[in-house]
Amino acid sequence: MHKRLSLLIALSLAAPAALAANGDWTGWYAGVHAGQGDSDAEADTTLGGAWSSESQALRDEVAAGLSPGLDASGSVYGVQFGYNHQFSSGFVLGAELDWSKLGIDESRSTGLTPTTTFPSLSYDYGNAIELDDKLALKGRIGWASGSHLFSLSVGWVQVDAQAFAGIVSNGNYLKAGSRSETLEGTEIGVAYEYDFGNQWSLRGEWLMADVDPLRFDTGYLPGSSFTSPAYSESVRQEADFETLRLALNYRF
Template identity: 35%
Template sequence: MKKRVIIAAAACCFATPAFAEDGDWTGAYVGVSAGYNVSNSKSATTLSGNWSAETAGRRDFVIANSAAKQSVKDANYGVQAGFNAQIGEIFVLGAEADFALLGGRTSYNRSATYAPGAPTAPTTYTFENRIDPKASYAVKGKLGIAIDKTLIYATGGWGWTRAELGADISSSANYKKASKLNHTFNGYVVGGGIEHKFAQNISARIDYTYTDQGNTTYQTSYVTGSAFQSPAYGETIRQDLKMHQVRVGMNFHF
């Protein structure tokens, strides 16, 4: 009986340092991730130039109908790298950079007729808004609580998203305008997640981030064949981008 107790105690002594080592989060890491991305974008139009010569009713009609709310929902996949420093028994400070390719795009099309009444003939307008997110990347700080091999953490930092934007307007009176912009948005990122070590150097995690990427402005241009000539009428598009990302990942720790 005594022999069994001594063997069990010795086993615990040897196992404890190994377990503690597995649960130590200090060090660098690299990994891969994949998940689901929701990109929300709102756009609004400001009129200028010869639009001032049109009636207030027509201007309000064009402004109201050219506004758009769009959402792109698709997969994302990428890589991350960072460094953690465990302070004391439970607290972990860290920094991380990540990059992700974003799938999906959307195009919002609609037509509406402005009919002020005689003697002015009705005019049908067609509007199109597009957004195509391409890639996102971010640098973030990390604050976490380690419970042995599990790390619960919050993150915050700055992110960038490269996207292609567009807005077109045309009418039955042969008014044709179009725009296209490749733009890199930027704004704050906040989020959090949970990570678990399955071995000393291998962990898996799931995390969520929200980023407000701010907004940008761009102008439409006349399309060949339009009955109007630049710069008679002008439209300025103001468009923003906000994103939600959920990702699962695997990390290799050094």
């Protein structure tokens, strides 16, 4: 994340020094964007119920197996619409509404793996996450110098998210759970935009979204040899994500 932010700042500083004569950023604009999205998607699993009768070492191993950090990534594209007002000092205030289609996803399955505590007991852990439609409304503050605009943004964001977790043992312990939800949170960003002088501009932007986690419990699957006493697994799946994108805007 920090490497990408540093790259964007470096690109901003390396922008052409020449300033366009018509560098007034006041007005409405609309455009499209595309880029790359990433999420660490860390999970945290709490064991309950009959797990209390098992050894602490086994509980720790199972909880860790169901709590991976999924390195989710994928393409991002969408549209934006906004308004900027530039003051005589070069100070710029604005607001922007954008919609993005996210292809950020990842899944994994460990395959049956012997436990350290009881080598004769093996578990297969499975996890998945998918981030889809995103909607954001942000305020923007910046400084303009002719054709160059440097800005920071912060505001509200929501994203459609899905998560899955499952555990299978060689003793026919079969459980899985999932959750689909629209999550809300805060998005911050930093951007550099260049005005071509013909109502078109190009923006490079880094964004970080901090959203609520997904929470769900696993349930016994048909055919499981274990149903009673009840073992329980409660999953807390993080869904924070970042994007690095280019946006092409037309001012009117």
